[in-house]
Amino acid sequence: MATRGRSSFCRSLPELELLLLVILVLLNGTVLSLEAASSSEIHTGEGNNTSKKPFPVIGIMYDDVSVPFEISLWVLLASLMKLGFHLIPRLSNVVPESCLLISVGLLVGGILKLARDEVPPVLSDRIFFLCLLPPIILDAGYFLPIRPFVENIGTILMFAVVGTLWNAFFVGGLIYGVCQLAQDKYSEINLGNIGILPCLLFGSIISAVDPVAVLAVFEEIHINELLHILVFGESLLNDAVTVVLYHLFEEFMESGLVSAVDAILGLVSFLIVALGGVLVGAFYGILAAFTSRFTSHTRVIEPLFVFLYSYMAYLSAEVFHLSGIMSLIACGAVMRPYVEANISHKSHTTIKYFLKMWSSVSETLIFIFLGVATVDGEHHWDWIFITATLILCLVARVIGVVGLTFVINNFRIVKLTTKDQFIIAYGGLRGAIAFSLGFLLHTDHKKIFLTAIITVIFFTVFVQGMTIKPLVELLAVKKKHEAKRSINEEIHTRFLDHLLTGIEDICGHYGHHHWKNKLNRFNKKYVKKILIAGDRCKEPQLIAFYHKLEMKHAIRMVESGGGSKLNSSFPSTVSMQNIQPKIQSPPSARPAERALPQLTKGREEEIRQILRTNLQRTRQRLQSYNRHTLVVDPDEEGFDDLILKKRRMMELDWKIKEMTNYLTVPHAQGSPTMSRTRMASDSQAYVKPGAKGVPSIQIDLASPQSPDSVRLLDEVGHDQGLTMSLPSSSSRAYKTGGKDDDRDHQKLLRCLSDPGPSADEDEDEPIPT
């Protein structure tokens, strides 16, 4: 009964959504018309000054709050839409979110137009470039997987620069040819009037792959990291090319002449735009890192620094007509390793969640506005022009990708296969950036250009967006490894780095491993000392990785601690006792037996069952090194002994920390946005139950009154939380020095003060040691 009622409720929720949507839109409409009405009222009021109006008990003062009110309405609409889509699972599997959002935008635009015969100009370029785009780019830049990005930087640059140039000139040039061929002096807009420069300008706008659209679609298809980073990196870096080409052609159109000098200047300008953007971003990134070094007393505003410096980087770059996107990416990527070493765990979580939230809302708004603006704009549909544009774009992309891959494969170790090339070509989606740039045009042919741009955008987002997922399945393209980044893999990654550097040295040539190594050493020796506070600067990456893993699991353990204090008390005790012999004797020795009574199989099972529901993991662990499972005696002396032992064991904190390694978190795939909010684009640490590499302890409670014993231990374990014992015990166990303890203490406090969200995965730190 209950379930059926629930499902029917859920089914009605999308209908509720639609209802809500209609209400919102009507509200919007009425509110806006009220605004018009109230303004007219004021005029009439001023007319008869003589009659005294009664004191207005209730009035409508919409003017003052109109702008924020409307903004909030739109954002609310966007968020509700997002909510609605994920309640309809089948729909979101088939149709990518971007398509749905554009459709909603179209719907809303249509309703507004019908209601008021006018649509608010929502996708103005200022709003887009200053408010909607930066969060998305910052999110992408901050969580950019640096290692694959840098490894493939050559390929990415080739695609971004040469590919975009090729696209622009090919499309621009050929569309001019088509226009000339198809000119019809008697049609409304004579195609033949479109000069070569406007065509080239149009080509440059439409040739750029759009990061927003790529992110939106690729997020859902989970292809392997290489392809993802290639297409995504290209979409980010081609901004520089687009900016330069756009301004170049605009200038040329103003002046009317093109000379060779101008062309060379254009090239120079490209270098300046790209490198300048990166430098500006890096500068702000270093500033942010440096500032974060001193924020240990004002943890609350740490995220603010990150956001402000990044936004300033973007705006500063825009001031000088440099590439704002590249500046933002550089800022995020540069500041991340240092800032993360300095800020508290809470701030880290805040930054992550705010970025994800803003970028998510931005993206939704962009797509909705795209739909609305489509309804609004003045269009001129010219079959020839538009179909020619579409075909040329596709052809140009394919030729470009194939040609470039042919050249690039000579320099790559891991060559790009045909399948890869297809996905790269197919993934070249256009999006809102092209639209906004088109909006900014001043030419006479703006209408036809805009229509063509919108058509291409719609085509790529709808057709290519919807079909790419089945195509990926069909072609059996390698998908993303969802495996957890195990500690063995991490060790071997480091090992391989050093090995390859060594072999390069022996070979005698300075390959990129050598330079990478030099950069790392420089970073460690100088940069980290300046930018990272305290002792964290010395921590090599392997240790950092290990500690992160531990902290994550400690947090999870604390979070789950509500379920059973058993967690905290038993593992430690058991681990102590199990590890003690290991420390004392090498694994080759047979460990001593424990004189404790054995259990019957049935009882064991029962108890195991109880424990499983309480503990998050009950996997076999030290069986490998210690052949006995600890069996606890249920009688009173047993318990007292246990408690005493526990108190002693608590002092061996290192192994407690080690225990916290071995918790798993159920990994729920969820929707792309959910997975984006949960984990940054990384497969590094999905920890699935049942995954390998999660050693754990098997505890057999030999007690018929297991619930009671659990409760008793609950009380016992209550005041001594697992993790609190850290500072006191470290000194006894290991002689790593006082500084370590403080740091560990601080680290643990940092992470304990905020249980935070469940998954806290990280990319590689950009500059591994």
Added chain:
Amino acid sequence: MGALKSTPDPIEYADLSEKTGFSLKQIRVLHKRFRELSDGDDVLRREHLRCISSLKYNPIRVEIIEAFFNRRNFSPSHQGSADEIGFEEFLVVMSHFRPPSPKITDEQRKNIRREKLQFIFNMHDSDGDGLVTLEDYRHVVEELLSRSGALGKETARAIADAAMFEVARTVGHKDPNEFYEGITFEHFLKLLSNFDIESRMNIRFLKSDVNPFCQLCC
């Protein structure tokens, strides 16, 4: 073993090229480097490799140098280690780092993977008994962290322990009475099954001479 004539002989190069897969140009370059390293000798000794100054900063340089003299890397059936190697052995060791050609079958890819992983396994397994014990692994991690000073020691132990547990877990040690001595090569393969080593463990070998920036200190 197989000392070569001091002047390059195209016929022998062709043999080597077939055996190791390098192109003739690459072999020529590598031979030149070999002679540079060995001071004109026909055989290379450990001291020669220790002389390379840029290796000084490498935390695992001892293992790398050892790998050149480990007979198991010359061919699977050999055992023990040599004191000096000739150019052929040098090439064979280097060939482990050759990138695989793009059009290879799955079978070939698996073989290449095995070879590369075997190389790394041999580097871990210092006593050559075919097992990487906890001590061996601890040593590896300690070396990796050796450049980071004192704080590495205990963490290294903890990390190595955690890693060994993971291995044991991966190979499915469910039997509590089974004693886990160490990682065998098969376990090692299974452990790194997600690690795409065939595309990562590669060096770009030059086809033409390179300027001698890389100084030797002696």
